[in-house]
Amino acid sequence: MRQLDINGIKAAVKDSLAQLGTNIDPKVEQAILQAQKEETTELARDILTTLLDNYYIGRRDCLPICQDTGTAVFMVELGEDICFQDGSLTDALQEAVREVWQEQYYRNSILRDPLFDRTNTKDNTPAIIHTELVKGDKLTIKIALKGGGAENMSALKMLKPSDGKQGIREFVLETIIKAGGNPCPPVIVGIGVGGNFETCAILAKKALFREFGSPHPATEWAELEAELLQAINETGVGPQGLGGRTTALSVQIETAPCHLASLPVAVNLNCHAHRHCKISF
Ligand code: SF4
Incomplete structure (x- = not known):
């Protein structure tokens, strides 16, 4: 069995969550830049230019690129030959979200109940975690902030x-x-x-x-x-x-x-x- 330290995983997830809110995927930015060159109307071009300016400002000033910093969604591919030291993976992911949303001043968007108690959980948890067991001793965590x-x-x-x-x-x-x-x-x-x-x-x-x-x-x-x-x-x-x-x-x-x-x-x-x-x- 491969042993993985849960604290190292949590630190890496926190770092990724903090980066994700303020930085757009460079490939998406490139695609918008290309689209802006190919658009035929002034309004469409202006909107795409505004999006590009927004990404630039977000990156420069470490500000979220959208007010909706989303639901944290994790797709976990968990090797069957892994065991965790010092805690549970589920707890580490939820704690990472809780801490990053507070430290980064991201918007808390999660409510306790969809209908009868629409009060805010105030830390954007629970995050959504999908876990797939795979062969081997590797752990991959895919992360999204979903608007x-x-x-x-x-x-x-x-x-x-x-x-x-x-x-x-x-x-x-x-x-x-x-x-x-x-x-x-x-x-x-x-x-x-x-x-x-x-x-x-x-x-x-x-x-x-x-x-x-x-x-x-x-x-x-x-x-x-x-x-x-x-x-x-x-x-x-x-x-x-x-x-x-x-x-x-x-x-x-x-x-x-x-x-x-x-x-x-x-x-x-x-x-x-x-x-x-x-x-x-
Ligand atoms: S869908 Fe939501 S997260 Fe996405 S850009 Fe619009 S407001 Fe922002």
């Missing part, structure tokens, strides 16, 4: 197998058009296809955790990603929903085997404030 506006416009549909590729395309476009400016476009579109009702939603989230802009390893799925990106950008929703050709920066699909009677599809949207990173031990 509520984009999450709200996400959707899931249990298609019929006969709906096929066209059905997926129609559902994705319907979701994007219905979302309009609410998810703060340009968006990153995570799509889950397959599994069952609950795994499909997690697949869509997992797709957002993939390296920004990286294509699906299978050619037919990578081609569908490219086709959907083009179709989404032809909708004209544009930056902040005010028109233009830059509605999405990337479409990323994750797939899983499914029941012969099903074709589940989930669309998880992320805004331009794409705050994701990965740490490994």
Whole structure:
């Protein structure tokens, strides 16, 4: 068994959380810069320029790039041959969130109960933690600060197998058009296809955790990603929903085997404030 010190893990997670709120993924920034050069209307170009200025100021002054510093979401790949010294991983992740939100003055966005007790937990916990057991003695923690506006416009549909590729395309476009400016476009579109009702939603989230802009390893799925990106950008929703050709920066699909009677599809949207990173031990 490999032993990992929980205090070192917590310190690394805290450091990543502190960086994520104020620094945009350089690949996303590059994609927005490119989109700004290619936009055809002045309004769309101005919006993208404002986003770039905002990233610059956030980086320079160590300020959050958005007032919604989000829900902390962790995707943990936990090697079966690891044991933790000096505490539990779950506690370490929750404590890291609690401490960083206070130290960085991030906005506390988590409520105790969705309906009857909408009082704030005042430390942004509980964070959402997805854990997958994997073979070996490595630990990978993928981290995201997920904004509520984009999450709200996400959707899931249990298609019929006969709906096929066209059905997926129609559902994705319907979701994007219905979302309009609410998810703060340009968006990153995570799509889950397959599994069952609950795994499909997690697949869509997992797709957002993939390296920004990286294509699906299978050619037919990578081609569908490219086709959907083009179709989404032809909708004209544009930056902040005010028109233009830059509605999405990337479409990323994750797939899983499914029941012969099903074709589940989930669309998880992320805004331009794409705050994701990965740490490994
Ligand atoms: S959707 Fe994203 S950019 Fe818009 S308010 Fe929420 S976190 Fe900020």
